[in-house]
Structure formats: C-alpha cells, structure tokens
Amino acid sequence: MSVLPAVNLRRTFLIARRDYLGYIKTWGFWISFLMPFIGMGFGIGFATLDVELSPPRYETxxxxxxxxxDGILALHEDNQSQKVERFIDGLGAVTMTEAQEIDIRETLERDGSAAAKAQIEREVPSLQGQLKSLDSKINFVDPPAETLAGSQEYLKGESLVQVDGKSRPLDGLLYITQTEEGPKADYWSKNINAPDLKNLARDYFENRAEENYLATGNLTPEGLAEAKKGRLEVESFDPTKVSDDTTSQAVTDADKVPYYVAAGLSIFLWLSVFSGAYMLLTSMLEEKLNKLLEMMLASTRFSEIIFGKLLGVAALTLTAMAPYILLAIFAGTAIALKGDSEMTQAFTQSFTPKLLIFFFIFLVLGYIFYGACFIALGALSQSMQDAQTMTTPIVIVLTLCVLVVPLGLATPDSPLLRLASLFPLSAPFAVLVRLPSDPPLWELILSAVLLGLLSLGVVWAAGRVFRYGVLSGSGMSAVTGWFKRTILRQS
Structure with a gap:
C-alpha cells in the first residue's frame, strides 16, 4: 500500500496554471514586478541630480x-586614503588596467585621496557613479575667527564661510584647549546628532594615548587597557541653545529626547494609517464579493458609504490601538509625576502644541488619503488575489516612507528629508521627525495643504472608481478595456 496519495499530473498542472495566471494577469503583479526597476531609476536619477541623503558638512x-x-586632519586623510585603497582593490581591480592601477596607487601615496579620486574620475569614466561612496561627510575649512566667541555667528548661521568662492554654512566646530588635566575638546554644532567629527577626534586622542603608552616601554596588557580608558571624551555644545545661570549650551541626553518622541509618534502614525487602510480594503472586498454593497446602494449614496466606511474603520483603528494609547498615556503620566529630573522635564516638554496639532492634522489627512486609495482598490478587486497584488505597490510606498524616521534622527538637516516633507505620500511621517529641529512654519503649512488637496482628489477619484467597480462588477480588466477603447481607440 502506497504511503503517498495518488496524484493526477494533468489536474495538478491545471490547478497550478490557474493560480499562476490568476496572479500574473493582474495589474498589481506587474506594478510590483516593475518596482525594483522603478527604484533603480530613482536611484540613478538621484545620482545624476547629485541628491545627497546626508548633505556635505563644512566643519573646522x-x-x-x-x-x-594637524594630527586630526592627518587621521581623516588616512581614513579617506584607506577607503580609496579598498575601492581600488574591489571595483577598481576589475575595471582598471594594470598600468592605471599602479599609477593611481602612486598618486594616492604621493598626493593623497583627493588627487587619486580625481585621477580615477578622469581616467576611468565607468567608475564615476561609484565614486560617490568615497566622498567624505566632513569638508574641513579654515576657522572663520581666531576665537570661539567670534565663531558663534557662523555656527548660528548668521554669517557664512567662503568655500571655493561659494558661501556655505559652518556646520560644526571642534574647539581644543589645554587644561591642567590635559587637552580638552568641545564640539559646537546646531545638529546635536552629528557624530562624525566627534568620533574622529575621539579616535585621534585614543590613538595618541596608546602611542604615548607604547613609547614608555613598560608594556603590560593592564597598562594598555588603562591607557585606552583615558581617552578624551568630546562634549557637544549647541550654539542656538539659550543659556543662563543654571543651564549651559552643552548638549545633554535630555536635548535628544524630543527627536525620539517625534520619531515614536511618526511610527505610531504609520501603524495607525497602515492598519486602518488595510481594514478598509478587506471590508470593501468582503462586502463586494458577498453582494452586500448592492443592497446598501438601494438606500444609500456612494459618498455616504465611502465616508461611513472611513469613519467606522477610523473608530475601529482607534479602538484597536487603545491599549497602546492608554499604556503610553499611563507611562507618560508616571514619568511626569516621578520627579523634576532633567529627563522628565524634557519628555513632558517634547509634547509641544505644534507637535500635537500637526500630529492630529497629518493623522487625519494620511488616513483619508491612504484609506481612499484602499477603498478604490477594494472596489476594483474581483478576488483576494486581485487585492493582494494591487495593494503591494502601496504597501511598498508606505514602507519606503517610514524610512524617513531614521534619516530624521541622524540628519534632520538633510535636503532629502525636506523634500520628503513636501512630497504628499511621505509628508505625514517626514514632517513629524523634522519638528524638533524647528523647520519654517510655512513649510509645515504648505505640506499640510498639499496633502489636503491630494486627499480631496483621491476621495473624488475613489468615489468614481467605487461607483464604476461596484455597479458594473468591473475589475482591472474592465479598466484595461476602457483604456484600449477610449485612449488607444481599439475596438
């Protein structure tokens, strides 16, 4: 007696073909299929237009x-030279001729990383696109003033430094002085999350401490470990921070709390929008397949069904998120009542009226926008297969949009983050993570207006699609037929 069940290969093949063609004939599948190429096109476009995720920083x-x-600058140049050398060993080794590789290595050793990069760009044009990975995040300039007090106006952005004939903001300044205990280094910058120059200074002073210890000749593992412990810590200062007799301009952990609060609210908004929109899709599809929508239309208008569903699922989403909201309120209240510590005050002060107002505005607009999109897709879907394939592109877009949150934590002054806050699809999440860095109010209002107008347009379009998809029972195949008849003039 056979253990395995009997299988008819022909019937098995027919079922497999039906499932395969059921997915592959949908628009959503092909949009998802083309998404990597679309993403690659955007990547090439960003590279061509020289769009930077992290803007170049001009520091001194x-x-x-x-x-x-001089030692810190030498360490920075050594790090850059190592990056160029690894680049030559990798991509360069399979692209350059042997003579080119030898010549570029000699240039690197003799003239430095900048000259070697220029030679690669000149002699090996096919590697120009990859050379962006070698760019340093720090561009060093000469100190604009001889004293820290004289440099404050540059650090605040009131005055600009000249770099190659162009005016640039001074993004950071490393201030080194000598005390009785040894050297002391302070880092001044409006971007309190910028770590690059601080890390470079720490590495330099750690290497210096190790070299000084090795030079003594009394070498022990314990002594080397002790020398590493004595590395210099670089303290951060914010030139825009208001100081008085009780507070200084030093950056503390409490100063970073608003950024984490904004990031948490942005992720909460994303979860709320995503879960609500997906529930709208499943509700619409289930009622369409069960012919419930036709019964509702006997006594209800299209607009009433759409807005009713939006309100109902919004209430359902809030109910589903209620435990997390209550826990957050309870935790926030407990933290606020715990004491008057600096972290407690920073946490409570992070919930500014501006943050709460724009959180509510973008929660409503984001939900309406994405909810209307999912309602339209649900009305056009003929099956769960249709729905899954057609929603995949929107899910991918939503996933990409939430990536602005770590970008906002690391580089709140990024031009890409500013662009994302004006782009309606990512605006709800990008605006929130920008708020702690105090962006101009007109940008926030413009972002809300653009998203509001687009949401109205999507709701109107969703109504038309809803009417077409439900009354005629049409799906994407009907849309394709309409496109061929109306646009391509095919019979």
Missing amino acids: ILDETGQYA
Missing part, C-alpha cells in the same frame, strides 16, 4: 594649543 578645527589639529 579651532585649536588654541596648536598641537592637535
């Missing part, structure tokens, strides 16, 4: 001791 070193600035 004000070394009152005159002993350490």
Whole structure:
C-alpha cells in the first residue's frame, strides 16, 4: 500500500496554471514586478541630480594649543586614503588596467585621496557613479575667527564661510584647549546628532594615548587597557541653545529626547494609517464579493458609504490601538509625576502644541488619503488575489516612507528629508521627525495643504472608481478595456 496519495499530473498542472495566471494577469503583479526597476531609476536619477541623503558638512578645527589639529586632519586623510585603497582593490581591480592601477596607487601615496579620486574620475569614466561612496561627510575649512566667541555667528548661521568662492554654512566646530588635566575638546554644532567629527577626534586622542603608552616601554596588557580608558571624551555644545545661570549650551541626553518622541509618534502614525487602510480594503472586498454593497446602494449614496466606511474603520483603528494609547498615556503620566529630573522635564516638554496639532492634522489627512486609495482598490478587486497584488505597490510606498524616521534622527538637516516633507505620500511621517529641529512654519503649512488637496482628489477619484467597480462588477480588466477603447481607440 502506497504511503503517498495518488496524484493526477494533468489536474495538478491545471490547478497550478490557474493560480499562476490568476496572479500574473493582474495589474498589481506587474506594478510590483516593475518596482525594483522603478527604484533603480530613482536611484540613478538621484545620482545624476547629485541628491545627497546626508548633505556635505563644512566643519573646522579651532585649536588654541596648536598641537592637535594637524594630527586630526592627518587621521581623516588616512581614513579617506584607506577607503580609496579598498575601492581600488574591489571595483577598481576589475575595471582598471594594470598600468592605471599602479599609477593611481602612486598618486594616492604621493598626493593623497583627493588627487587619486580625481585621477580615477578622469581616467576611468565607468567608475564615476561609484565614486560617490568615497566622498567624505566632513569638508574641513579654515576657522572663520581666531576665537570661539567670534565663531558663534557662523555656527548660528548668521554669517557664512567662503568655500571655493561659494558661501556655505559652518556646520560644526571642534574647539581644543589645554587644561591642567590635559587637552580638552568641545564640539559646537546646531545638529546635536552629528557624530562624525566627534568620533574622529575621539579616535585621534585614543590613538595618541596608546602611542604615548607604547613609547614608555613598560608594556603590560593592564597598562594598555588603562591607557585606552583615558581617552578624551568630546562634549557637544549647541550654539542656538539659550543659556543662563543654571543651564549651559552643552548638549545633554535630555536635548535628544524630543527627536525620539517625534520619531515614536511618526511610527505610531504609520501603524495607525497602515492598519486602518488595510481594514478598509478587506471590508470593501468582503462586502463586494458577498453582494452586500448592492443592497446598501438601494438606500444609500456612494459618498455616504465611502465616508461611513472611513469613519467606522477610523473608530475601529482607534479602538484597536487603545491599549497602546492608554499604556503610553499611563507611562507618560508616571514619568511626569516621578520627579523634576532633567529627563522628565524634557519628555513632558517634547509634547509641544505644534507637535500635537500637526500630529492630529497629518493623522487625519494620511488616513483619508491612504484609506481612499484602499477603498478604490477594494472596489476594483474581483478576488483576494486581485487585492493582494494591487495593494503591494502601496504597501511598498508606505514602507519606503517610514524610512524617513531614521534619516530624521541622524540628519534632520538633510535636503532629502525636506523634500520628503513636501512630497504628499511621505509628508505625514517626514514632517513629524523634522519638528524638533524647528523647520519654517510655512513649510509645515504648505505640506499640510498639499496633502489636503491630494486627499480631496483621491476621495473624488475613489468615489468614481467605487461607483464604476461596484455597479458594473468591473475589475482591472474592465479598466484595461476602457483604456484600449477610449485612449488607444481599439475596438
């Protein structure tokens, strides 16, 4: 007796073919299929237009001791040279001729990383696109003033530094002084999350401490570990921070709390919009397949059904999220009542009226926009297969939009983040993570207006699609037929 069940290969093949063609004939499948190529096209476009995820930072070193600035710059150049050398060993080794590789290595050793990059760009044009990965996040400029007080106006953005004949903002300044305990380094910048120059200074002073210890000749593992512990810590300062007799301009952990609060609210907004919109899709599809919508239309208008569903699912989403909301309120209240510590005050002060107002505005607009999109797709879908394939592109867009949250934490001054806050699809999430860095109010209002207008347009279009898809029972095949008849003039 056979253990395995009997299988008819022909019937098995017919079932497999039906499922395969059921998915592959849908528009959503082909949109999802083409998404990698569309993403690659955007990537090439960003590279061609020279769009930077993290803008180049123009920073300087004000070394009152005159002993350490050259060493830090030398370490930075050494790091850049190592990046160029790894690039030559990787992509360069399979693209360059042997003579080119030898010549570029000699240029790197003799003239530095900038000259080697220029030579690669000149002699190996096929590698120009990949050279962006070698760009340094730090562009060093000469100190604009001889004192820290004189540099404050540049750090605040009131004055600009000149770089290659162009005016640029001074993004950061490393201020080095000598104390009785040894050298002291402070980092001044409006972007309190920028770590690159701070890390470079830490690495330099750690290497210096190890070299000094090794030079003594009394080498022990314990001594080396102790020398590493004595590395210099670089303290951060914010030139725009208001100071008085009780507070300084030093950046503390409490100053970073608003950024984490904004990021948490942005992710909560994303979860609310995504879960609500998906429930709208399943509700619409279930009622369409069960012929319930036709019965509702006997006594109800299209607009009433659409807005009723939006309100109903919005209430359902809030109910589903209620445990998390209540826990967050309870935790926030407990933190606020715990004491008057600096972190507690920073947490409670993070919920500014501006943050709460724009959170509510973009929660409503984002839900209406994406909810109307999912309602339209549900009305056009003939099966769950249709729905899954057609919603995949929107799910991908939503997933890409939430990636602005870590970008906002790391580089709140990124031009891409500013563009994302004006782009309606990503605006609800990008605006929230930008709020702690105090963007111009007109940009926030413009972003809300653009998303509001687009939401109205999507609701109107969803109504038309809803009417067409439900009354005629049409799906994407009917849309394709309409396109051929009306646009392509095919019979």
